[in-house]
Amino acid sequence: MPQAIFVVHLDDYQGFVVEKRHPFSFSLNEKILNLIFYEHEKEEKENLRYSEIDNVRIVSFVDRARPRWMACFVLTADEDYEGLKEEIPGMGRLIIELMVENPELVHLDEILESHSSLGEASEEQRYAQIFLTPSSGLVLEKIENEGVERAAKLSIWLKSQVQSDSVDLRESILPLMDSGIVNVEIIGKGIEAVFLVKDVFAYRAPPVEAITKARKSMPGLAAQYQQRVAEFFAPPPPSRGYNPTIPSDDPNSPLVEDREKIARVLSKKIEYKVLTSLRDEPLSVREISNRTLLQEEIVQNALFSLESENVAAQIGEGIWALVTNPIMESFIPEFVLPLIADKLSNDEITPEIARRHLEILAEKWSGEQ
């Protein structure tokens, strides 16, 4: 177990600030902080670094989504770095997330002792990023209409949409590439094409699985729980519940105004961990804490946050359950097939681009259904 942990923030004015440390007596100097930061900046892709500076063995973690934070673990002289490689990123991720979202909940000694951690972003969390970057959402809408488009044309279109020359298509398209929604490839003589490979939709599902389990494990609360869910999705008239604005011809269409909210809920790493633990069944704070290895205080805080978004609610004395289950799912964009055919017949794309698009779709979806 590391002998010390410290959390560093690079402040634009004050420089490196050690925001938390454990034990408190552990001391550091500016040189160590500089060299750790420099090591991470050297290779932007890697987020875990091992350094030996002034006889101090330090493993440092940087979450690229929080680039000015470092969680650093000081190893004892005989501690094996290889053995900690799996565990430290998760702990680091949790520490940094808490420092940004709720610093008073950071108790480094407890995190170290309980091995609390956060996993890497799940697929639906990567989808969520699209709707948290307004220009990415715009590009997705455009590519849904086009199926395939040249990057240069897309860039000009985006600049005209946001009325700014400074908008960078690469940054806007990154969340779409990271989540596998689009592929960007050079075709033929230098044509950079953006292909729609997957589409994504967001919605709140009724927590059917949790209700079913509740009927078996807590029959006394199940009826009340079901009633609570029904109030949200199908309340008695004149209330209209969750679904009324969904176009009747497309039952899967999400509420656009709720999509961003869903994206926000899913992208919050701690809330997401608590949310996923409740997808199976209703649980008490202690049970969630045991399953997630997050301290009860952190769990409680996440539950309050989920409650404010109409995701979780207390259904009995100390028992929490999902009222709605926010989901982001991908699906095969069948609608692009006629678009490709039209574009090809109108000479808007080359046969090579059309062929490649079909290939990509086949590669992506042939093994998944």
Next chain:
Amino acid sequence: MIRSLYILGQQSNVIYSKEYAKSESGEGLVEFLVNFAHFISSVDLEGKTEYMGFSGTRIFYAARRDFVFMFVADKADDTAQIEERMTQLVDAFIKDFATLAEANLPLEGLDAKVDEIAVTMVKVAILGYAGVGKTTTLHLLRGETLPLVHDPTIGVSIKKLPDEVQNANIVLWDLAGQSRFSILWAKMIANAQVVIIVTDSTLENVLRSKKLVSLVKEEVPEAKVIGIANKQDLPTALTPERVGQILGIATYELVAIDISYRDRLIQIIRKAILEGKGEARLVPA
């Protein structure tokens, strides 16, 4: 930058004032403010902060209960930011000091509170290639004795200027000049209000340093960039004018090992902070 601050009481008497920078209007300003406060106390500002131009400055004012609060600030200052500080001052005063003022008791702790609200932090980055004298310049600015052994900076060294320049705390970021640390420069100069590009006044170094000017203009376009032609005591040094011509920025002479340059350099930085703010306001949003 807030130049001075006044709190006036029921009889439009000045119950507290603090001057961070000399104002050209001097005594006339105080007289004007007292008369103006009398007028303000008779109108309803609906809890808002308002402002007006006055002799090259801008006067921000607010009234609460029987008190009138005034800031004299630069015209280039961000009005929203000054208004926010006014709100902070008014709230803090009403909460902790109004009753004391009404009872004519000493306003202990008000001075520190005013400083906390009115003093701003200004980041000045010192950039340049290895061995040109950046750290020596930092020592000079801080009035420190120069170390006998050259110890190259690792990453960045951050120090405060011991004295406030007007009511700003200057934070100096001395960036390591070795080329391996160049990957940090863009990140480290973020949010700098002034970037000082230090050269050793040799032709080779000045030509190389043109790249730094481009980097700064790209990364922090709103910052004021000034050049330093250091090591002017050496016979091979280019003149500051020539260095400035090559770099394309206002450039000043320096012998960083000579303490007599300290005040002059601080004045240059002070001027750059003020000019930088004025220019930044002209940058389109």
